[in-house]
Amino acid sequence: MNTDLLVPLLAAAIQSGTPILFATLGEILTEKSGVLNLGVEGIMIVGALAAFVCAKLTGNPLLAFALAGVAGMVIAAGHGVVCLWFLGNQVVSGLALTIFGLGLADYLGTPLIGQTAPGFGKLSIPGLGALPILGPIFFQQDLLVYLSVGVVPLLWAFLNKTRWGLNLRAVGEHPEAAAAAGIDVLRYRWAGVLGGGFLVGLGGAYLSLAYTHLWTSGLTAGRGWIAVALVIFAFWRPGRALLGAYLFGGVMAFQLRLQAIGTHVPSSLLLMLPYALTVIVLVFASWKSRQANAPAALGINIEPQD
Amino acid sequence: MNYRKLLMLCLALTAVCFLLIACPEKPEDMTPKVERLEKENAELKQTVEQLQKENDELKQQLKELAVKMEVKELQVGFVYVSPIGDAGWSYAHDKGRLFIDKMDGVTTSYVESVPEGPDSERVMLNMARKNYDLIFATSFGYMDPMLKVAKKFPQATFMHCSGFKKSENMGNYFGRMYQARYLSGIVAGAMTKNNTLGYVAAFPIPEVIRGINAFTLGAQSVNPDVQVRVVWTKTWYDPATEKEAAKSLLDVGADVIAQHQDSPGPQEAAQEKGVYSIGYNSDMSAFAPKAHLCAPVWNWGPFYAEIVEAVRNGTWESKAYWYGLENGIVDLSPMSAMVPADVQAKVMTEKEAIKEGTKKVFTGPVKDQAGQVKIAAGKTGSDGELLGMNWFVEGVIGTTQ
Numbered sequence: 001m002n003t004d005l006l007v008p009l010l011a012a013a014i015q016s017g018t019p020i021l022f023a024t025l026g027e028i029l030t031e032k033s034g035v036l037n038l039g040v041e042g043i044m045i046v047g048a049l050a051a052f053v054c055a056k057l058t059g060n061p062l063l064a065f066a067l068a069g070v071a072g073m074v075i076a077a078g079h080g081v082v083c084l085w086f087l088g089n090q091v092v093s094g095l096a097l098t099i100f101g102l103g104l105a106d107y108l109g110t111p112l113i114g115q116t117a118p119g120f121g122k123l124s125i126p127g128l129g130a131l132p133i134l135g136p137i138f139f140q141q142d143l144l145v146y147l148s149v150g151v152v153p154l155l156w157a158f159l160n161k162t163r164w165g166l167n168l169r170a171v172g173e174h175p176e177a178a179a180a181a182g183i184d185v186l187r188y189r190w191a192g193v194l195g196g197g198f199l200v201g202l203g204g205a206y207l208s209l210a211y212t213h214l215w216t217s218g219l220t221a222g223r224g225w226i227a228v229a230l231v232i233f234a235f236w237r238p239g240r241a242l243l244g245a246y247l248f249g250g251v252m253a254f255q256l257r258l259q260a261i262g263t264h265v266p267s268s269l270l271l272m273l274p275y276a277l278t279v280i281v282l283v284f285a286s287w288k289s290r291q292a293n294a295p296a297a298l299g300i301n302i303e304p305q306d
Numbered sequence: 307m308n309y310r311k312l313l314m315l316c317l318a319l320t321a322v323c324f325l326l327i328a329c330p331e332k333p334e335d336m337t338p339k340v341e342r343l344e345k346e347n348a349e350l351k352q353t354v355e356q357l358q359k360e361n362d363e364l365k366q367q368l369k370e371l372a373v374k375m376e377v378k379e380l381q382v383g384f385v386y387v388s389p390i391g392d393a394g395w396s397y398a399h400d401k402g403r404l405f406i407d408k409m410d411g412v413t414t415s416y417v418e419s420v421p422e423g424p425d426s427e428r429v430m431l432n433m434a435r436k437n438y439d440l441i442f443a444t445s446f447g448y449m450d451p452m453l454k455v456a457k458k459f460p461q462a463t464f465m466h467c468s469g470f471k472k473s474e475n476m477g478n479y480f481g482r483m484y485q486a487r488y489l490s491g492i493v494a495g496a497m498t499k500n501n502t503l504g505y506v507a508a509f510p511i512p513e514v515i516r517g518i519n520a521f522t523l524g525a526q527s528v529n530p531d532v533q534v535r536v537v538w539t540k541t542w543y544d545p546a547t548e549k550e551a552a553k554s555l556l557d558v559g560a561d562v563i564a565q566h567q568d569s570p571g572p573q574e575a576a577q578e579k580g581v582y583s584i585g586y587n588s589d590m591s592a593f594a595p596k597a598h599l600c601a602p603v604w605n606w607g608p609f610y611a612e613i614v615e616a617v618r619n620g621t622w623e624s625k626a627y628w629y630g631l632e633n634g635i636v637d638l639s640p641m642s643a644m645v646p647a648d649v650q651a652k653v654m655t656e657k658e659a660i661k662e663g664t665k666k667v668f669t670g671p672v673k674d675q676a677g678q679v680k681i682a683a684g685k686t687g688s689d690g691e692l693l694g695m696n697w698f699v700e701g702v703i704g705t706t707q
Binding site: 004005008009012016110111112113114115116121122207211212213214216217218219221252253256257259260261262263264265266267268271 | 535
């Protein structure tokens with residue numbers, strides 16, 4: 001494979017990895033606070049729909065992008081109410097949220113199918129975009145790709161270098177100890193759930209604002225689940241999430257290009273690649289689980305202290 | 307004495323007067339009259355009842371006559387696999403539904419986004435129970451559920467699109483879309499500069515393979531060096547995947563993108579890259595005005611009208627309806643101004659020839675990818691061969707697996 005094919009493939013890998021990256025970062029934030037939210041797929045698709053509707057009505061893609069985050073927060077708040085207030089089972093609540101989100105978006109979005117909305121186009125960074133090879137891969141993407149990459153160091157710095165981030169991690173590791181140290185455990189968990197929902201919603205918006213400018217039911221097509229798996233693959237680290245998301249994006253883009261080149265491998269086998277990789281990733285992650293860095297109190301509800 | 311007599315007379319007169327006055331007030335004397343009146347009343351009531359009964363009977367007769375005089379109101383139901391707003395397959399069928407909805411004495415209704423399998427059986431069962439006269443099911447996977455429902459409701463007529471099964475009251479229908487695809491191939495073959503065409507395709511089934519082969523033959527008829535690269539998406543409607551598939555074809559040098567998909571995703575990709583595209587199902591130029599050259603389109607309206615008339619007149623028969631350009635069931639949307647006049651003229655000549663039957667798309671010699679002759683020189687592919695087509699013609703790059 002020469003550079004003529006490799007460069008567009010890598011550029012496509014970044015593009016199809018970006019929605020997964022947003023969602024993975026969001027889920028990392030939520031899980032770091034000790035809450036497991038399996039509703040990523042449902043939150044994502046509601047975000048995608050909110051962004052599409054807003055872009056269509058206002059013609060302002062940036063506003064639409066932000067609104068998708070808010071919509072994600074609203075849906076994620078449902079998970080917060082069930083698990084943080086009523087101490088419901090986090091796995092069941094998350095699954096219910098996925099089903100609810102998919103159904104809601106399907107119901108509300110049906111009249112919009114087949115319509116287009118304004119979104120983001122390619123934005124070449126002056127100077128860097130003109131570089132050979134690196135330019136087309138990294139610096140001729142759309143605005144949202146740059147934003148998603150920017151979130152990675154921000155999230156890392158928040159979790160590792162700020163007092164709030166350390167408190168949030170303490171809540172995820174050992175809520176009783178955190179409470180004893182005077183940390184308002186419930187408030188940090190709420191922050192984790194809502195902040196994570198915001199980022200996941202943005203991931204959905206990428207699909208309807210930049211990846212395509214169309215709406216369809218089931219637009220997310222399982223990307224939310226891949227994000228949940230990638231959190232484990234990334235060992236809850238934002239930097240590894242970037243790597244994992246682009247790896248998955250690359251595999252998705254690769255199988256289509258392999259067909260276009262004219263390979264004789266049956267297309268059914270090629271289509272299995274992203275899912276086969278998911279399985280391999282999970283096996284790999286549990287094999288190295290000792291350094292997996294999972295929050296110790298993940299998925300465990302906390303009783304009110306008063 | 308005279309005085310006494312007078313007094314007696316007076317008394318007697320008074321008594322008579324009393325009697326005369328008192329007499330009509332006696333109740334015993336009223337009884338016969340009351341009885342008579344009551345009898346009359348009862349007789350009148352009976353007459354009224356009889357008249358009412360006669361009136362009702364007349365009304366009923368009038369209603370029956372009116373029904374006989376009116377055109378029979380035909381209830382027609384449609385079952386769609388996707389939402390009608392998809393600008394694709396179901397949208398085209400729904401345009402056909404609206405066409406017959408305008409006919410006198412026809413009422414239509416539809417159910418969209420019906421999954422293939424048991425759900426579709428329930429939807430069709432529901433329509434049949436509500437005494438629908440004619441039901442169209444427009445996806446391959448509705449075939450067996452429809453067959454089951456058709457057996458339970460022999461008075462209704464069932465029509466299944468794109469399948470091959472039929473029963474006494476169930477027929478199947480489809481259009482020779484490959485003819486329109488051949489014409490779109492001529493346009494693509496004439497417009498390409500790299501001699502590479504990209505084809506984003508849904509599933510490797512005979513319907514899709516036939517379309518790719520016809521498209522390739524059309525392109526080769528004006529440009530013998532052309533090659534067609536195929537990418538399978540294994541979806542009918544997934545804008546993100548279909549757009550990505552088109553981009554992968556653009557990366558390997560394709561400069562005209564054709565599609566057998568319901569979403570306009572590939573059109574978007576072609577426009578962003580600044581190359582040409584060919585739509586499908588309906589005119590997709592709204593999604594990519596700078597790229598869209600033409601689109602093979604469905605036009606179900608006249609066919610649906612024909613079936614409605616046949617059912618109403620009792621001339622409908624259970625068979626496989628497979629019409630082509632000659633009936634207008636498939637067509638090529640108006641070509642963009644970007645297509646040169648001589649190419650447009652060539653397409654129109656070929657279209658007329660196919661309509662008249664002097665030109666067949668699959669005329670030998672047709673070779674497969676390995677160079678083996680599949681349709682011998684001077685022969686044309688039979689309908690059976692076309693319906694079971696599972697090989698690519700020479701010039702297609704890709705696998706049918």
